[in-house]
Amino acid sequence: MLLKDEWREEIVENREFLHRIPELGFKEFKTSKYIFKKLKEYGYQVEKVAGTGVVGFRKGTDSSDSTIAFRADMDALALREQTGLAFSSVMENRMHACGHDGHMAILLGLARYVSELPEIGKNILLIFQPAEEGPGGAEVIVRNNLLKKYSVEAIFGLHIHPSVAEGMIAVNHGPIMAECGEINIRVKGRGGHGAMPEKGIDSIYVACQLINSYQSIISRNIEAVEGGVISVGKIAGGEARNIMAEEVCFEGTIRAYREDVYETIKRRISEINRGFELAHGVEIEEYIEDMYPAVVNDFALYNRMLEAFEEEEIEVLKPMMIAEDFSYYQKEVPGLFYILGSRNEEKGYAYPLHHCKFNFDENVLYRGVESLVRIAKMMGVAVK
CATH class of the missing domain: 3.30.70.360 (Alpha-Beta Plaits)
Structure with a gap:
């Protein structure tokens, strides 16, 4: 899929703006305001959830009236940034060192893509979730019955990670996080x-x-x-x-x-x-x-994702002992969580997550949007 130049520019602009204003869990006030405004501009039905969370909804024409959900986390870390980027954090001892700025920019990229389709099949729900780093915004969202309210059939999420080569998709079925x-x-x-x-x-x-x-x-x-x-x-x-x-x-x-x-x-x-x-x-x-339950990927969704990507684009994800509150959604509906590779040692993108110099190339953002668009098509949202 080729992204329009204006989309690419906006994806990068979104990431850079969000990177400058990192906020801790349930305190993502500026971040929330920005996301809310963007989703409104794209024509979504928008509401606040879990305090600082934001969701965007677009109804489709499919007779099942079921919804496919996509999630991005919003919060940052209590860390002093040392990347030297022109768009470095302006918040003292706060940094997006776990890629959440990228996750939000990618999901906004999907939002923009879907907004320009004249019609869609299944409904789409975009969840911008606070407090993944703790104490856990997903549990609050699930407890408030958001997935039931929107008749969510399945949910997808991704995480940028430097353990996987740039552009590769790492995924598996069953338990992938602890x-x-x-x-x-x-x-x-x-x-x-x-x-x-x-x-x-x-x-x-x-x-x-x-x-x-x-x-x-x-x-x-x-x-x-x-x-x-x-x-x-x-x-x-x-x-x-x-x-x-x-x-x-x-x-x-x-x-x-x-x-x-x-x-x-x-x-x-x-x-x-x-x-x-x-x-x-x-x-x-x-x-x-x-704290968080294990992240357990649905076998049927895993198989469908393998069909949506070429063999050379996918690598088998080895289970990791890290944790992710995406697992709370999977307790309610079938879900799939995958890794979006960002490691590019030639360009210096090899620092681990939660490091004061963690960063990734813009191509990772484009690849992330492309992967979500493919999944949206696979699940019957983007039918045009």
């Missing part, structure tokens, strides 16, 4: 002099053994062919080198592709904690917060 949760543990011992450890209860020693024991869950309680991760990334305790700490706190993340595996990890963490309380005489407080 269910995740956050663990917060407090180990309460009894302080004392480091020279007389028998007089106290060493919470640092117990916490270290506890963290090591958690890894046995992955190696001994989960089938070897199943994926699971427990990572502790933060630990704090103690006041002086020769005083046993009264308590230690540590925090981490747990992840798995299957819900039953995820629940096993949670259960075993709690059981190990209780055992350590008995074995060491400590008190262990735990708080495990469930």
Whole structure:
């Protein structure tokens, strides 16, 4: 598909404008205002959702009255940009370092394309969703019954990613991203002099053994062919080198592709904690917060996408332990989430997501719009 020059210019303009005004989750006020205005210009029925979210709807002529939805996330990261771009962030310690500016520009590109069709088949719903980075705008949108309101039949989303070569589409069926949760543990011992450890209860020693024991869950309680991760990334305790700490706190993340595996990890963490309380005489407080479900791609939609693209355009996406709240939509309707490659080392586009120098070429935007247009045609929206 060849994009008109004026479309290309507008796609880039949209991306650059949005890149300049990165905003955190549920605070995307300027971003929301811009998206709302654009969708109105394109002739869509527009409404606000989930506070700062925006949706655009166009009714088709198909007798089924079913709707195909497309989603882009809106929020940015608390990060100081160091790209040196002419359109760098003007917001202090805020940056679009995860490609969401590109996602929005791509979905606006689809909106523009569809707006110029004299008529469409199935209805189309464009979801600009806040707070993907947290605490999760998709759950709010689903809870407010947006998908049911518009009779959504299927939903699609993409993510720009530098792990895949520029222009390639990486996709697979089944679980492609993990269910995740956050663990917060407090180990309460009894302080004392480091020279007389028998007089106290060493919470640092117990916490270290506890963290090591958690890894046995992955190696001994989960089938070897199943994926699971427990990572502790933060630990704090103690006041002086020769005083046993009264308590230690540590925090981490747990992840798995299957819900039953995820629940096993949670259960075993709690059981190990209780055992350590008995074995060491400590008190262990735990708080495990469930975050996002696993992203599980629909098999039928996956097969249809393979038919819409040439074999050389597609590569098999290996499941990743990262998380995405697109999964909440997939709990309600069949959905497909895919990776849009952006890695181009010759041009310097190889920095990872969430890096202060992350960027991508304009061609990624054009390729993203093209991919969504193909899907819209495949699903019976863009029939002309």
